Amino acid sequence: MLNALIFDVDGTLADTESVHLAAFNHAFAQEGLGWHWDVPLYTQLLDVSGGKERLLHYWRMVQPGLKEVDGGAVRDTVARLHEIKTACYEQAISAGAVALRPGVLTLMQAALNQGLQLAIATTTSPVNIAALLRTAIGPDWRSHFLAIGDASNAPLKKPHPQVYLKVLADMRLDPAQCVAFEDSANGLQSATAAGLATVITPSSYTAQHDFGTALRVLPDLSQLDLGQLRQWLVEREATRATLGARRPAAKPQGGTKR
Structure with a gap:
């Protein structure tokens, strides 16, 4: 779920x-x-x-x-x-130098409307997060997020999974219950190491990165809805179950009876 x-x-x-x-x-x-x-x-x-x-x-x-x-x-x-x-x-x-990428706010609002939780997992500093989201969402931006992992409370930077592990622990959720959103190879490695299915929306600075382990790679989030996301997770779990079933059973370790 x-x-x-x-x-x-x-x-x-x-x-x-x-x-x-x-x-x-x-x-x-x-x-x-x-x-x-x-x-x-x-x-x-x-x-x-x-x-x-x-x-x-x-x-x-x-x-x-x-x-x-x-x-x-x-x-x-x-x-x-x-x-x-x-x-x-x-x-x-x-001063309004940037806006949120297409589809971000719509997806966040849809998630909140359906009772899903939101969280942030980043290597940037708290002041940078606040500057962006205060401008994009409003002064009450913090109330939208159940957990925030950042440079102040997860000092081991991506691709280390610390920030995602912290957020998962703070939310008391299993990684199978969550999806991460990233734009870089370091971010994908971090989220994947924490057990998270990850949707990638590359930026112009990361378009050349290897995203082979991503759940999906999309130009942005403007065409993504929660129904699609749930379906992709179902397909992911079915694939993993199939691959697991194909693995040969481990041979018992032999030993001399005494």
Whole structure:
């Protein structure tokens, strides 16, 4: 039985990556670093989940011998850059820089109307979630979601399944009762490792990723309804049952009787 929908944020709820990219470059310029990320480079860097992790990964790319020194100068610089970037991103989102992707709000409302729960599982920070959903849904956006997993309470980033495992535990639901929505290979790996069937809606930054284990890959959610989703889950379970039945039984382990 389908009881909950779990959504990633960046790239899934909204095509936010271009705004994130502009915010990173704003931070670099403000701090006078001389760094600039173009779209091809940022697309590559998105393989690293988490803004701070992405910054540190890039810094090590351009400075392979980078080492932390006493006092944590590298860590502090990364934190400052991320703070500047986040403030710029929040300002842009609040000004209406992006909207939710097609079909997202309709699917969420249909789920709530039918008594399903909603949740969020993301590697982004709480302030980024709030900025997007406060603008898209309204000041009461938090009341729509039974559980929220984010960078503050699930520090192990995707493709690690921690954030999905936390959300499932918070909702007290089995993964077979839920469907995840993602846009990237890291997100798909994370959700799949937690046992979740996953619908993928790629963004322009993730269209080249491998989504072979997804439940479905769709251009967006505008044509998806809950009836289809339930049918896909039934078909998935039937396929898994068939494959399980075809597996040869394990041979008993031999041993010498004593």
